[in-house]
Amino acid sequence: MKKRTLKRCGLLAAGALATALTVIVPQIGFLEWFAMIPLVLGAIRVCADDETTLRKAFRYGFFTAFCFYFVLFHWLVNLYPMDFIGMSNGASVAVIAAGWIGLPILYAIVGGFVFFLFRLTHKSGVFRHAPLLRPFAFAALWTVFEWCITQTWVGVPWGRLALGQTEMRPMLWIASVFGSYAVAFLIVAVNALLAEIANAPGKAVVCGIVAASLFVGNLGAGLIWIHNEPKPDKTVRAAVLQGNISSYEKWGSDSLTRTKTIYGDMTRSAAAEGAELIVWPETALPYVLNGNASLRHWICDLAAECDVTIIAGALYDDADGREYNVLYEILPNGTVSETVYAKRHLVPFGEYVPMRQLFVTLVPPLAEVSALDDDLTAGTSSALFETDWGEIGSLICFDSIYETLAIGSVRDGADLMVISSNDSWFYDSAAVYQHRAQAQLRAIETGRWYLRAANTGISAVITPRGETLGEIAPLVDGYTVETVGMISSRTFYSRVGNLFVWLCMVFAFALPVARYVMSKQEKTTKRKRTESNFL
Numbered sequence: 001m002k003k004r005t006l007k008r009c010g011l012l013a014a015g016a017l018a019t020a021l022t023v024i025v026p027q028i029g030f031l032e033w034f035a036m037i038p039l040v041l042g043a044i045r046v047c048a049d050d051e052t053t054l055r056k057a058f059r060y061g062f063f064t065a066f067c068f069y070f071v072l073f074h075w076l077v078n079l080y081p082m083d084f085i086g087m088s089n090g091a092s093v094a095v096i097a098a099g100w101i102g103l104p105i106l107y108a109i110v111g112g113f114v115f116f117l118f119r120l121t122h123k124s125g126v127f128r129h130a131p132l133l134r135p136f137a138f139a140a141l142w143t144v145f146e147w148c149i150t151q152t153w154v155g156v157p158w159g160r161l162a163l164g165q166t167e168m169r170p171m172l173w174i175a176s177v178f179g180s181y182a183v184a185f186l187i188v189a190v191n192a193l194l195a196e197i198a199n200a201p202g203k204a205v206v207c208g209i210v211a212a213s214l215f216v217g218n219l220g221a222g223l224i225w226i227h228n229e230p231k232p233d234k235t236v237r238a239a240v241l242q243g244n245i246s247s248y249e250k251w252g253s254d255s256l257t258r259t260k261t262i263y264g265d266m267t268r269s270a271a272a273e274g275a276e277l278i279v280w281p282e283t284a285l286p287y288v289l290n291g292n293a294s295l296r297h298w299i300c301d302l303a304a305e306c307d308v309t310i311i312a313g314a315l316y317d318d319a320d321g322r323e324y325n326v327l328y329e330i331l332p333n334g335t336v337s338e339t340v341y342a343k344r345h346l347v348p349f350g351e352y353v354p355m356r357q358l359f360v361t362l363v364p365p366l367a368e369v370s371a372l373d374d375d376l377t378a379g380t381s382s383a384l385f386e387t388d389w390g391e392i393g394s395l396i397c398f399d400s401i402y403e404t405l406a407i408g409s410v411r412d413g414a415d416l417m418v419i420s421s422n423d424s425w426f427y428d429s430a431a432v433y434q435h436r437a438q439a440q441l442r443a444i445e446t447g448r449w450y451l452r453a454a455n456t457g458i459s460a461v462i463t464p465r466g467e468t469l470g471e472i473a474p475l476v477d478g479y480t481v482e483t484v485g486m487i488s489s490r491t492f493y494s495r496v497g498n499l500f501v502w503l504c505m506v507f508a509f510a511l512p513v514a515r516y517v518m519s520k521q522e523k524t525t526k527r528k529r530t531e532s533n534f535l
Helices: 002-024 026-035 037-047 054-079 089-124 133-148 161-165 180-199 201-226 253-272 293-306 356-362 364-368 397-401 403-411 430-446 492-496 499-534
Strands: 234-242 277-279 309-317 323-330 336-342 391-396 416-421 450-454 459-462 468-472 478-486
Touching: 002 026, 002 037, 002 054, 002 161, 002 430, 026 161, 026 180, 037 054, 037 089, 037 133, 037 180, 054 089, 054 430, 089 133, 089 499, 133 180, 133 499, 161 180, 161 430, 180 201, 180 499, 234 253, 234 450, 234 459, 234 468, 253 277, 253 293, 253 478, 277 450, 293 309, 293 323, 309 391, 309 416, 323 391, 391 397, 391 403, 397 403, 397 416, 397 430, 403 416, 403 430, 403 492, 416 430, 416 478, 430 450, 430 459, 430 468, 430 492, 459 478, 468 478
Parallel strands: 234 277, 277 309, 391 416, 416 450
Antiparallel strands: 234 478, 309 323, 323 336, 450 459, 459 468
16 A cells, blocks of 8 residues: 555656646746656546545645645745845745745645545546546646636746746647636646556557647647737837846945936937837836936936836835835826836735734744835736827736736737836746746737836747747846837637636536436436336
8 A cells, every 4th residue: 555655656746846847947848748647647546546535635636736836936945045134044044945835835735626626526437437538627627726826815826837838839829719727728638648548558549649639739720820920000119128236236325326327328228229118127216206306307307318108117105105016107208107007916925914913923034024114005907008009008027927917908908018027036047937938928818019127137028929039138237129019909818818717617517516417317217217117
């Protein structure tokens, strides 16, 4: 028994590790279509075993998801040391450990229910009657799992399987129809079909044909899609700036002088190259711009001098004294637009402390992670910027990993999207590449051009097909100027949202229910036949 348990855990861990690596390193993303085979094979052997209890299935699922996310979140170690906010080395270790271990534990709980439900479906007997449904049932459960970990303030969807396909962009085309969740479904379904071959070689032909059809069909449709980019209604020359001024350096009067010099010179240079719209990173000006007259005058004069529209990150105080992380629009006539975009999904423990009193009492270091004195307030509106070219939607840093915020902006009328970000906490680790990859997914899902400006990188212009143009590497300064399009047409996904997730949810839960109803009918029919024969 112990040996069998170890073998199963080995399969699950190997599959989780291999899959996580393909997400972290999309250059090997092709392997993602095979990397999950050990994981799914382990899940089948666990959940098809009549001796496996629901509680034991949950534990196996917990173990699998923990392994996956523990590898995925390895980049959290780049936060050490956290002396930039006055935290001791010991407290820094405690906070990083809480994140690196705590987040995988939270998501492992959700992952446990994937195996719990997979085992429950096996117990219903539905796969004995329709064995080809099993790969798709597991894919549907995984898809719902990915969606679940976007919910509430603890949801950080950094492990989307679609991220591993950003170097194989044709495979992502279906994200424009049903979102990145549909990409995950296909990846898991193909892996599960191949796992069925390993589990029962007699199914090799059927499962192989179905798996190949899904892969080749998706690739073929993607190759057609990638060469048919939507035509813009208007075009504009746009620039994204990367000053390479980290969060550790941008505070204080001396730093402000340096910031003004760097971003002022870059803005002038980009304008000289024809840029009409220029995007600065998140809190490039780490001050309350609406409360700092001299800084406000400086950036207004800069926009007027260069005859450009500047979208710049700074802070904002409202009439009630609440502070926001925002983007301002500075117009070519030297005025500031009344529209201000406020970040809608704040970073827990970075920009505010959820359940503050609880964490202050139980885990004091977590309540001290933020470099700010007070919690920021989250925005509630897409707050589109009106321009002569069309309407511009915005996302700030953490916003960009949540597809519903991007969809919301497009539904409200955004023809172009801007992302201002600050990834300087993570230097040039895998985190900054994964964050840029999230922006690529949003571009494909919404069918919009994206202008991504990050303090220390990665900055880039991203096409509606997820291609990055003029990418600026991490930890260097620079800017890029590109001609981008304003697009009013909508992708199917931006219209229907996460309908596919709900369909997966219905499918996954309907299987055991349908089998239960069928078994009841079979028993009723059998009883009636028995009674008829007796009479």
